[in-house]
Amino acid sequence: MPTVPVFDPDIAFSRNIGWLTPEEQSLLARRKVAIAGLGGVGGSHLLTLTRLGIGRFSIADLDRFELANFNRQAGASLKSIGRDKVDVLREAALEINPTLEITAFPSGVDAGNVDRFLQGADVYVDGLDYFAVEARRLVFAACAERGIPAVTAAPLGTGAAVINFIPGKMTFEEYFRLDGFSEREQLVRFLLGLSPTMPQRGYLVFPEAVDFARHKGPSTPMACEICAGVAATQVLKILAGRGRVLAAPWGQQFDPFRNLYRKTWRPWGNRNPLQRIGIRIAMNQIERMGTGR
Numbered sequence: 001m002p003t004v005p006v007f008d009p010d011i012a013f014s015r016n017i018g019w020l021t022p023e024e025q026s027l028l029a030r031r032k033v034a035i036a037g038l039g040g041v042g043g044s045h046l047l048t049l050t051r052l053g054i055g056r057f058s059i060a061d062l063d064r065f066e067l068a069n070f071n072r073q074a075g076a077s078l079k080s081i082g083r084d085k086v087d088v089l090r091e092a093a094l095e096i097n098p099t100l101e102i103t104a105f106p107s108g109v110d111a112g113n114v115d116r117f118l119q120g121a122d123v124y125v126d127g128l129d130y131f132a133v134e135a136r137r138l139v140f141a142a143c144a145e146r147g148i149p150a151v152t153a154a155p156l157g158t159g160a161a162v163i164n165f166i167p168g169k170m171t172f173e174e175y176f177r178l179d180g181f182s183e184r185e186q187l188v189r190f191l192l193g194l195s196p197t198m199p200q201r202g203y204l205v206f207p208e209a210v211d212f213a214r215h216k217g218p219s220t221p222m223a224c225e226i227c228a229g230v231a232a233t234q235v236l237k238i239l240a241g242r243g244r245v246l247a248a249p250w251g252q253q254f255d256p257f258r259n260l261y262r263k264t265w266r267p268w269g270n271r272n273p274l275q276r277i278g279i280r281i282a283m284n285q286i287e288r289m290g291t292g293r
Contacts, residue, residue: 031056038127060108133183140172193269
């Protein structure tokens with residue numbers, strides 16, 4: 001019989017030391033991160049943060065794995081088809097660190113369980129599907145009410161855009177200004193808020209793949225993995241209290257296809273005059289796409 005290895009976190013995460021102090025590594029083991037959505041980016045968030053040494057998680061997703069997830073989602077495999085994403089990713093994280101404390105929410109996050117989902121969380125990391133507008137607004141509002149830092153990193157093209165919402169600074173709703181608009185315009189506002197200059201638009205070679213009506217859009221595995229690295233770095237800085245954390249209305253976008261990094265600043269968020277113009281142009285373009293003109 002093969003010998004079952006004894007898990008020792010001091011050895012398992014020892015290669016983090018150097019970029020982290022031993023005291024910071026010990027601190028991370030006592031901290032809790034909440035992640036809603038374990039699909040395109042959420043599963044990678046969970047596994048990256050587990051390898052960083054985070055010791056406690058709340059995870060939520062109501063979906064099951066399917067073949068269409070294979071191009072980008074951590075946990076997607078022939079063995080996982082038809083299984084709940086929370087179960088698959090929970091098992092994967094425990095295979096890395098069997099001492100983890102993980103509370104799973106297989107029905108997703110809603111108004112009835114958001115309190116339990118965020119209970120004890122030190123940071124929230126957004127992994128929700130781009131089209132999950134109501135759930136995203138619910139969770140970010142709950143974070144703002146509870147003073148929980150929140151990070152959203154979006155896979156765009158082959159890269160990522162990230163915005164942090166820090167207690168005492170601009171909130172998610174103050175930045176994106178989604179209230180009172182149609183679902184379609186809320187989606188446009190979320191996209192333009194994350195990526196004001198839209199560098200990824202220049203290499204969208206098959207725009208027919210973007211279908212707002214059916215809640216479908218293209219994605220790449222590179223973008224999802226970059227998101228996980230970017231988001232985990234924000235979590236590290238927030239929890240360790242080391243390194244400047246850019247908060248909304250500041251944002252960042254890295255696009256390796258275009259060989260560029262951009263730091264964006266949109267005072268007043270989507271109320272900014274430049275943003276309002278961009279939103280109007282984007283809405284007109286989407287309307288033309290919908291009518292085939």
